[in-house]
Amino acid sequence: MTTTDWPLWEVFVRSRRGLSHTHAGSLHAPDAELALRNARDLYTRRGEGVSIWVVPSSAITASSPDEKDPFFEPTADKPYRHPTFYEIPEGVQHL
Amino acid sequence: MATAAAHETARSQPSGAPESADDSTAEFQRAFDAAVAADERIEPRDWMPDGYRATLIRQIAQHAHSEIIGMQPEANWITRAPSLRRKAILMAKVQDEAGHGLYLYSAAETLGTSRDELLDKLHSGRQKYSSIFNYPTLTWADVGAIGWLVDGAAITNQVPLCRCSYGPYARAMVRICKEESFHQRQGYELLLALSKGTPEQHEMAQDAVNRWWWPSLMMFGPPDDESQHSAQSMAWKIKRHSNDELRQRFVDICVPQAESLGLTLPDPDLKWNEERGHYDFGPIDWSEFWEVLKGNGPCNEQRLSRRRRAHEEGAWVREAAAAYAAKHTTGGPGRQSDVDGTTGAHHAANANGENVNGETGAKRA
Numbered sequence: 001m002t003t004t005d006w007p008l009w010e011v012f013v014r015s016r017r018g019l020s021h022t023h024a025g026s027l028h029a030p031d032a033e034l035a036l037r038n039a040r041d042l043y044t045r046r047g048e049g050v051s052i053w054v055v056p057s058s059a060i061t062a063s064s065p066d067e068k069d070p071f072f073e074p075t076a077d078k079p080y081r082h083p084t085f086y087e088i089p090e091g092v093q094h095l
Numbered sequence: 096m097a098t099a100a101a102h103e104t105a106r107s108q109p110s111g112a113p114e115s116a117d118d119s120t121a122e123f124q125r126a127f128d129a130a131v132a133a134d135e136r137i138e139p140r141d142w143m144p145d146g147y148r149a150t151l152i153r154q155i156a157q158h159a160h161s162e163i164i165g166m167q168p169e170a171n172w173i174t175r176a177p178s179l180r181r182k183a184i185l186m187a188k189v190q191d192e193a194g195h196g197l198y199l200y201s202a203a204e205t206l207g208t209s210r211d212e213l214l215d216k217l218h219s220g221r222q223k224y225s226s227i228f229n230y231p232t233l234t235w236a237d238v239g240a241i242g243w244l245v246d247g248a249a250i251t252n253q254v255p256l257c258r259c260s261y262g263p264y265a266r267a268m269v270r271i272c273k274e275e276s277f278h279q280r281q282g283y284e285l286l287l288a289l290s291k292g293t294p295e296q297h298e299m300a301q302d303a304v305n306r307w308w309w310p311s312l313m314m315f316g317p318p319d320d321e322s323q324h325s326a327q328s329m330a331w332k333i334k335r336h337s338n339d340e341l342r343q344r345f346v347d348i349c350v351p352q353a354e355s356l357g358l359t360l361p362d363p364d365l366k367w368n369e370e371r372g373h374y375d376f377g378p379i380d381w382s383e384f385w386e387v388l389k390g391n392g393p394c395n396e397q398r399l400s401r402r403r404r405a406h407e408e409g410a411w412v413r414e415a416a417a418a419y420a421a422k423h424t425t426g427g428p429g430r431q432s433d434v435d436g437t438t439g440a441h442h443a444a445n446a447n448g449e450n451v452n453g454e455t456g457a458k459r460a
Binding site for chain 2: 005041046062065
């Protein structure tokens, strides 16, 4: 082994105008500029993107799987946030 | 491919900390089994059995190494491609193989290994690559035979892996399978051109198919009753079909394709079996397979030594890039240039090393 791994970057690609950037994968690169160039070669060889973001993986804060239940629990008992929760008389339009 | 947010490494168990270690392991095991049974995907930071993790690292690493080593037999013909069109195609294909290797290394790294460790194990022979790449590419037609047969066998193997129970591996395979289709078709077209060409060209295509057919069948691995890891991998839904099942599927696909090429497959026992609804084929010489696997194939030595040399000769590029990065990041907001560049490089390497090992990510989350 000669070197320590370069830092890891997460790659986000906008596939075309009008869509948001989506996580495509990750790669190692010594700095942001090379991360961008490597991301172009690795994730957009067939015109998959019009814009790329690279983010150091270490800069991402993630929710933890074992707190899944309490963390996402507040949403579970609020069906009134969905339009289908409400009963509307038949025949009422544009609602 | 590899990662969802932050290169999630999952060495540590979830921190819910039930009363005893045994209880918690049993509980985690139940959650894991239920997820696999429900055909849900296991993601990097989920608890998983040690054997599952080890099996995946072994398989994904071997897969990644195969992509990287697989660049060599084909790159052998880039300078001698017969036309600019064929040369551009071949370069694109070899570049794809590098890309596939990188997707897969990233997927392996989500399981808690590092890129350096993986490369080190490849270079020291502690992890394997597919033995098919230990055969030489003797003529231009071999480039076609590899695309048609070797990539064809790989696709047959890989399509079911898109539904593998481990999320990052499955996602990498989806991307790879999309790209492999071009590989196979360019190989088929290349062989077709030769087959319809002069008698010498036709002969060259036939010779390549004769040499690559049997090794391609061996790519599916030993017969089911001799395959060490198969049963457990099927239970974990890493693998979805048995070796023999996939091999049969590949033979059935290839026979009509060979006919359209105007070429024959080198097996006198190959014939349609009405009763089974499949082609019967002759016995495979497994002693050859085991010999090549042990390191006694025609090119084992050459492939590994070239791989090691490429890594060593590229060291200065990696060092220069790391030094440049250090110089531009350690200067703080003012981006002062760092007079003592070497010290900077060391700092950066250390800081980065920690991130990559996933410790920081794990702690934060």
